[in-house]
Each structure stands twice: as structure tokens, then as C-alpha cells.
Amino acid sequence: MSEVLPLSVRSLTVQRGGKPLLNVPDWQLQRGESVALIGPNGAGKSLLLRALTGLLDNGVEQAVSWAGQTPGPAVMSRCGVVMQQPLMLRRSVEANLYFALERALAGDALKAQAAQALHAAELADKAAQSARVLSGGERMRLAVARALALSPDCLLLDEPTASLDHSSARNVEALVSGACASGATLLLITHDLALARRLCSRTVLMHRGEIIADAATDTFFDSPPNSQAEAFVRGEYLE
Amino acid sequence: MYCEFLRRVLPIALASCVSAAAQAGTVLLQSTTSTQNSGLYDALLPQYTAATGDRVRVVAVGTGQAIRNARNCDADVLLVHAKAAEEAFVESGFGRSRSDVMYNDFVLIGPVANPAGIGSDMSVSEGLRALYDARAPFASRGDDSGTHKKEIALWLGASLAPEQHSGDWYLETGTGMGATLNIAVESNAYTLTDRATWIQFGNKQDHEIVLEGDESLFNQYGVIDVDPTHCPNVDHASATRFIKWLTGEPGQAAIAAYRVDNQQLFFPNAAP
Amino acid sequence: MHSFSEAFAEAASLLLSFDPALLEIVSLSLRVSLLAVLIAALIGLPLGALLAIGRFPGRNLLTIVVNTAMGLPPVVVGLVAYLLLSRAGALGPLELLYTPTAMVIAQTVLVMPIIAGLSRQSFVELHSEYREQLQLFGLSTRAQLKVLIWDARYALVTALLAGFGRATAEVGAVLMVGGNINHYTRVMTTTIAMETSKGNLAVALGLGMVLLLIAFAVNALVHSVRVRAERAAYV
Ligand SMILES: Nc1ncnc2c1ncn2[C@@H]1O[C@H](COP(=O)(O)OP(=O)(O)OP(=O)(O)O)[C@@H](O)[C@H]1O
Ligand SMILES: [Mg+2]
Numbered sequence: 001m002s003e004v005l006p007l008s009v010r011s012l013t014v015q016r017g018g019k020p021l022l023n024v025p026d027w028q029l030q031r032g033e034s035v036a037l038i039g040p041n042g043a044g045k046s047l048l049l050r051a052l053t054g055l056l057d058n059g060v061e062q063a064v065s066w067a068g069q070t071p072g073p074a075v076m077s078r079c080g081v082v083m084q085q086p087l088m089l090r091r092s093v094e095a096n097l098y099f100a101l102e103r104a105l106a107g108d109a110l111k112a113q114a115a116q117a118l119h120a121a122e123l124a125d126k127a128a129q130s131a132r133v134l135s136g137g138e139r140m141r142l143a144v145a146r147a148l149a150l151s152p153d154c155l156l157l158d159e160p161t162a163s164l165d166h167s168s169a170r171n172v173e174a175l176v177s178g179a180c181a182s183g184a185t186l187l188l189i190t191h192d193l194a195l196a197r198r199l200c201s202r203t204v205l206m207h208r209g210e211i212i213a214d215a216a217t218d219t220f221f222d223s224p225p226n227s228q229a230e231a232f233v234r235g236e237y238l239e
Numbered sequence: 240m241y242c243e244f245l246r247r248v249l250p251i252a253l254a255s256c257v258s259a260a261a262q263a264g265t266v267l268l269q270s271t272t273s274t275q276n277s278g279l280y281d282a283l284l285p286q287y288t289a290a291t292g293d294r295v296r297v298v299a300v301g302t303g304q305a306i307r308n309a310r311n312c313d314a315d316v317l318l319v320h321a322k323a324a325e326e327a328f329v330e331s332g333f334g335r336s337r338s339d340v341m342y343n344d345f346v347l348i349g350p351v352a353n354p355a356g357i358g359s360d361m362s363v364s365e366g367l368r369a370l371y372d373a374r375a376p377f378a379s380r381g382d383d384s385g386t387h388k389k390e391i392a393l394w395l396g397a398s399l400a401p402e403q404h405s406g407d408w409y410l411e412t413g414t415g416m417g418a419t420l421n422i423a424v425e426s427n428a429y430t431l432t433d434r435a436t437w438i439q440f441g442n443k444q445d446h447e448i449v450l451e452g453d454e455s456l457f458n459q460y461g462v463i464d465v466d467p468t469h470c471p472n473v474d475h476a477s478a479t480r481f482i483k484w485l486t487g488e489p490g491q492a493a494i495a496a497y498r499v500d501n502q503q504l505f506f507p508n509a510a511p
Numbered sequence: 512m513h514s515f516s517e518a519f520a521e522a523a524s525l526l527l528s529f530d531p532a533l534l535e536i537v538s539l540s541l542r543v544s545l546l547a548v549l550i551a552a553l554i555g556l557p558l559g560a561l562l563a564i565g566r567f568p569g570r571n572l573l574t575i576v577v578n579t580a581m582g583l584p585p586v587v588v589g590l591v592a593y594l595l596l597s598r599a600g601a602l603g604p605l606e607l608l609y610t611p612t613a614m615v616i617a618q619t620v621l622v623m624p625i626i627a628g629l630s631r632q633s634f635v636e637l638h639s640e641y642r643e644q645l646q647l648f649g650l651s652t653r654a655q656l657k658v659l660i661w662d663a664r665y666a667l668v669t670a671l672l673a674g675f676g677r678a679t680a681e682v683g684a685v686l687m688v689g690g691n692i693n694h695y696t697r698v699m700t701t702t703i704a705m706e707t708s709k710g711n712l713a714v715a716l717g718l719g720m721v722l723l724l725i726a727f728a729v730n731a732l733v734h735s736v737r738v739r740a741e742r743a744a745y746v
Contacts, residue, residue: 055643077649087644090662099658100648267609276709281693298609298690312598313608417708424710442710472598472606 005031012063034186036196039206080147088131121145269314275299277435303383312470315478320385334463347450349429364397376428381411435504521717540698544678547618559630580624589687609690617684622674629670
């Protein structure tokens with residue numbers, strides 16, 4: 001299986017209607033890193049994730065290189081992605097997991113792995129019900145479980161704890177840190193700065209489509225690299 | 240890849256759909272709705288099959304369309320009732336030879352109230368003149384069928400030109416005999432039909448025969464074998480076998496024996 | 512006069528008598544229409560998917576053509592099929608005119624655009640919902656297609672049903688290429704047309720009711736399957 005990391009972005013720009021939405025001249029994610037991507041609403045975090053995963057067309061994928069490959073089936077099958085609004089297939093909870101697992105497993109191994117993942121996501125009692133009627137939080141837990149199911153090389157998560165209650169959030173945090181511990185690379189978009197500090201060794205701040213600060217997490221929060229990062233950490237508005 | 244799949248599946252699927260094209264010993268007969276609807280073929284053809292083992296498949300359309308279909312070689316045998324058109328068909332090399340088979344007659348039917356005042360003692364020309372003068376509604380086949388051709392000839396014989404009143408009281412239906420009868424019944428119109436169809440027709444309501452028996456109402460049916468030099472695909476052997484039977488003693492007897500409500504519908508008159 | 516009660520009585524007696532002639536006609540109707548729907552599905556479903564998902568020049572034009580063809584007048588299809596299948600026509604040597612196969616072909620032509628058009632619509636809807644997620648799973652186009660087909664299956668069955676309804680109800684085309692030959696190409700609709708022309712309106716209406724009953728039974732069957740699936744709330 002070919003390597004997908006490091007990830008590097010070069011001269012990535014996205015415009016809509018003449019308005020620049022994303023402008024990232026040069027940025028890297030190394031293998032084994034865990035990086036928090038933070039920034040105010042509308043900063044372009046989700047948009048960057050969509051660019052990295054090849055969901056934006058118009059040649060944007062040319063600016064993204066996963067160890068030399070553009071984002072396509074080969075790369076994506078090594079990544080576990082959870083979007084801000086994860087989509088569930090029109091199937092049961094269980095079937096949504098099977099679906100992710102089917103690419104690598106079959107038969108009893110698949111069933112066992114799915115049961116274990118459902119249990120870890122605290123969804124075992126909902127296995128047979130439709131994934132479309134799950135609550136927001138349950139849906140997010142299932143999405144994380146689904147993304148983690150195949151032990152991907154790289155985890156790309158967009159606010160996975162945003163709509164979760166305290167215990168679910170801790171549950172998801174445990175799942176993610178477990179994956180990191182076993183070697184997965186992590187890019188975590190979040191508004192929960194405490195979570196970022198606990199899970200990530202590096203923090204990246206985005207604002208108006210640009211990366212305006214990028215530093216080791218401890219440095220970022222203890223002695224912010226610039227005034228804007230300092231303002232953001234203090235909870236002030238960014239200009 | 241998928242195309243390959245289709246190429247394999249389609250022929251099997253189509254082949255499984257009942258027996259394939261006509262086998263040997265199957266006669267394709269283009270004929271008129273009047274003979275079919277009268278039930279004549281239902282009585283006749285099983286006897287023929289029993290006698291020879293051959294099967295006859297009847298396609299019943301108007302005489303004009305039957306002749307056109309036969310021109311396209313979509314028939315082995317043609318059995319219609321429009322002598323001039325039949326002779327022209329043979330003349331032009333589409334048919335090999337034509338023989339008389341049987342006859343019956345046309346009748347003029349109309350509402351019991353008989354608004355045109357057509358008398359049963361009138362000649363056809365007198366009857367049509369009365370109809371014309373009264374501007375009583377008349378439903379014409381208008382479809383180039385045998386009955387339609389006959390109707391045109393009758394108007395011509397009476398020196399009348401009803402087409403100029405088309406859409407007014409002269410209604411050209413452009414459909415088969417049955418549909419035209421239904422229209423005539425519903426719109427209180429007169430119409431011309433062959434006796435067999437009328438006897439069998441189930442929706443007469445308050446219509447009846449208002450004129451019959453005139454010599455010019457004679458209705459001759461003829462049979463033609465489609466010429467194999469023009470249409471190499473026809474089963475000419477089976478065609479001639481069928482025509483020989485139909486115009487021969489057993490076929491003629493069977494025609495004479497066919498009755499509905501104790502009335503004989505067709506009268507055999509093949510040349511011996 | 513030709514009252515509906517008379518027709519009901521006729522329909523009931525037709526059904527209850529298990530008249531072999533009726534069974535023959537009904538069974539040929541079903542065989543021809545089912546086969547036509549099957550073949551139309553083999554072509555129409557992939558075509559619908561291709562139009563929904565594929566990216567190729569002429570796709571919009573082809574979509575318009577398919578949508579237009581959904582309303583093809585049966586007599587026109589019958590006429591064209593007749594001209595092709597006639598012994599004087601391009602496909603004359605196949606000797607298919609006035610056979611059940613010819614009727615299957617005509618109905619396939621009528622039904623295929625309906626199946627393609629309706630399935631395209633379902634595929635478009637589901638694809639716009641699923642597209643990104645399937646891409647994120649790293650699925651190839653072919654694997655994506657499989658998911659779409661499976662998860663759209665109820666809508667696709669509905670498309671097939673619409674095609675089946677059209678096929679069984681159609682008379683113009685099968686009359687022209689089948690010829691309404693007794694014991695060979697006579698189906699429900701051509702019999703109804705013939706009985707009407709004989710003035711046997713009650714028999715015709717009775718047969719019409721039998722036809723409706725069959726359509727009802729098929730729809731009820733599919734509906735119950737669908738309802739069961741919806742109760743499981745996977746839709
Ligand atoms: N297709 C598009 N057309 C126009 N504008 C867009 C499009 N997609 C995104 N945007 C805009 O780009 C900006 C960045 O959006 P994005 O979803 O990346 O924000 P975000 O950083 O994820 O914010 P949040 O924290 O609210 O999730 C927003 O202002 C959004 O309105
Ligand atoms: Mg976002």
C-alpha cells in the first residue's frame with residue numbers, strides 16, 4: 001500500500017464570484033503529526049478540508065499533494081474523513097459501518113469488527129435502526145466510528161465534538177486519541193481550544209481564507225506567535 | 240463489457256418469448272375486419288388445420304390496408320372484398336391469381352325513426368338521394384376499405400357528391416367497421432355495412448336495416464396468393480394449399496354451413 | 512343499456528370461469544410486457560445512470576431526447592416498427608412481423624425511455640446527496656454506481672412499474688406489429704379494441720376491468736414491499 005503522507009499544499013487558491021475564499025501558498029502536514037485547525041466561523045477551515053479531500057473541482061486538486069498523489073480514490077481510501085455535516089447512507093446504522101468495512105473485510109471478520117466499532121461508539125443498541133433517524137450527536141459518533149473503522153493512515157475531522165454532550169465528547173476524544181496513539185496522522189478542525197490542546201501537538205489558525213499562525217500547540221497558547229493569534233486565544237474578535 | 244452481456248442476453252430473452260417466426264405450414268392471411276368479426280375464421284380455420292395440419296394466422300384490417308400490407312410482402316394470402324383493387328393488385332404483379340370465394344351483401348342501416356324517410360322498396364340510388372336531400376347524418380368509413388370503396392361507388396352511381404358536406408352531416412370516421420357502427424349508433428346516423436358484421440354487431444341499440452336487397456349491394460370476396468417472384472419470402476406452397484381448400488369442396492361447404500342466429504352470413508361461389 | 516353493472520357481471524364471469532381463451536390472452540399480455548420491461552430495464556437503467564452521473568459531450572442533448580421519448584405515441588412506434596419489420600423493410604429477413612417478438616420489440620422501444628428517464632431522475636437526486644460521501648470513501652466510479660443502484664432500488668422498481676403499466680395498457684403499437692392474431696399475438700388491449708369494434712361493449716369493459724385488476728395486483732405487491740422497507744426506515 002502506497003504512502004499518502006506527508007501532505008503538502010502549494011499555491012492553493014479558491015475564488016467564488018471574484019471573492020477569494022482560500023489562499024494557502026505553502027503548507028505541510030507530516031506523517032504522525034496531530035494538528036488542530038482553528039479559526040472563527042467562515043474562516044475557510046471546512047473549505048480547506050474539502051480542497052484537501054478533492055471535493056473542490058476546477059483544478060484545485062492540482063495544488064494538493066498526498067505524497068505526490070492528487071486526492072483521488074487511492075488516497076481517500078487511506079483517509080478517514082468526517083465532514084461537519086456527515087452524511088449517512090439510507091441504510092441501517094450497522095449497514096453504514098459494514099459499508100465502510102467492506103472494502104477490507106468480509107464475513108465474520110467484518111461483523112465482529114462492526115460490532116466492536118458500534119460498541120466503542122456506544123451505538124450497539126441502535127445497530128438495526130435507520131442511520132437517518134439518529135440524533136445529531138449519535139450521527140456524529142457513528143460518522144467517527146465509520147471513519148476510524150479501517151484504521152486509516154490519516155484522520156481528517158471537522159468539528160467532531162461540536163454537537164456532542166459531555167460524555168459523548170469524551171467518548172469521541174478517546175476514540176481519536178487512541179487512533180493517534182496507534183500512529184494515525186490527525187487534522188482536527190475544532191472550536192474547542194481545550195480539546196485542541198489535549199489532542200494536538202501543533203495548532204494552525206485560519207482567518208479569511210489564510211493561515212495566519214502555525215506553531216507547536218504549547219507555544220501557540222503560551223506565547224502566541226503574533227498579535228492575531230494572541231487575540232484569538234484570548235477570545236477576542238479578529239480584525 | 241455490459242454491451243457484451245446484452246448481446247448474449249437479448250437473443251435468449253427474445254427467443255424465449257414463445258415460438259419464433261412462422262414455421263413451415265403456417266399461412267399468414269391478410270383479411271378484412273368484417274370476415275374476422277363475423278366469426279367465420281373461428282369456424283373455418285380449425286377445420287382446415289384438422290384437415291391439413293397447416294395453421295392460418297389472420298391479420299384483420301381494412302381492405303385498403305390489407306392490400307398495402309400484402310404489397311409489402313407481409314402476407315401469404317389476401318382475402319378481401321374490393322374486386323377492382325384486387326384485380327389491380329394481381330395486374331401489378333403483387334398477386335399471382337385471384338379467385339372468387341364467397342359473397343354476401345351490404346345493407347344500409349339507420350335509426351328506427353328513419354328521419355330521411357328511406358323506404359324499403361327504394362333502390363339504393365333513391366335511398367341515398369333521400370338521405371342526401373334530408374341532410375341526415377351518414378357515417379362513412381373513410382378508410383379506403385372495401386366497404387368504403389363500395390360506398391363511394393354507390394354515391395357515384397346516384398350522381399351525388401356527399402364529400403362536400405364532410406364534417407356537416409357526412410361524417411368520415413376513418414376507422415374500422417365496428418368503430419364506425421358505434422359512431423353511427425351514438426350519433427343517430429345512417430351507415431353502410433356488410434350483413435355479416437351487422438348480424439354479429441352487439442351494440443345495435445335503436446338501429447336497424449333500412450334498405451337491402453338491391454343488386455348493386457352485392458359484396459364479393461376474393462382470394463389471392465401473393466406472388467413469390469415479387470415476394471421471395473412468402474410461403475407460396477402453403478398459400479396455394481389453403482386457397483385450393485377454401486375454393487374447393489370442403490372449404491365451400493364449411494362457408495355455407497357457418498351460421499349465426501340461424502342466418503347464413505356468407506354464400507360460397509368459387510368457380511368449380 | 513350498456514351499463515357498468517353489466518360490465519361488472521361480465522368481468523366477474525370472465526374471471527370466475529377461468530376461461531382458457533382469457534387465460535391465454537392474459538398470459539401472453541403478461542409475458543410480452545414483462546419481457547419488454549426486462550429488456551428495457553437492461554438498457555434503460557444503465558442509460559439513466561449514465562445520464563445522471565456520466566460526463567460526456569452530448570449528455571444534455573441525449574437527456575432531452577430520452578425525456579421526449581418518454582411520451583412517444585404508440586402508433587408512431589408501431590408504424591416505425593412495422594416499416595422496419597415488414598418483409599419489405601430493413602429487418603424483413605428476420606421474419607418478425609406479426610409475432611410476439613415484434614410486440615416485445617415495440618413495447619421495449621416505448622418503455623425503455625420511461626425507465627431511463629425516471630431512473631435518471633432518481634439517480635440524479637441520490638447522487639447529489641451521496642456524491643461527496645462516496646468520494647470521501649475513496650470509491651471508484653463503478654463502486655459508486657453500485658451503491659447508487661442499491662440505495663435507489665425502490666425508486667428504480669417504481670420506474671419499472673411505470674414502464675410495465677405503459678406496456679400492458681398500450682394498444683396502438685402491438686396491434687400494428689402483432690396483428691391481433693388469434694391464439695398467437697392477441698393480448699388484452701387488442702382484444703378490448705376488437706370487442707369494442709364488434710359492439711360487444713360489456714365484454715370489452717369486462718376485459719378492461721381484468722386488465723385493471725392485474726395492474727392493481729402488481730402495484731399492491733410492489734407497494735407492500737416498499738412499505739415494509741419504509742417501516743424499517745431505511746429510506
Ligand atoms: N461554494 C461556495 N460559494 C461561495 N462561498 C462559499 C462556498 N463555499 C464556502 N463559501 C464561503 O467560504 C467561507 C468559508 O467557509 P467554511 O465553511 O470553510 O468556514 P469554516 O471556517 O468551516 O466556518 P465554521 O467554523 O462556521 O464551520 C464562508 O464565508 C462561506 O460562506
Ligand atoms: Mg466549517
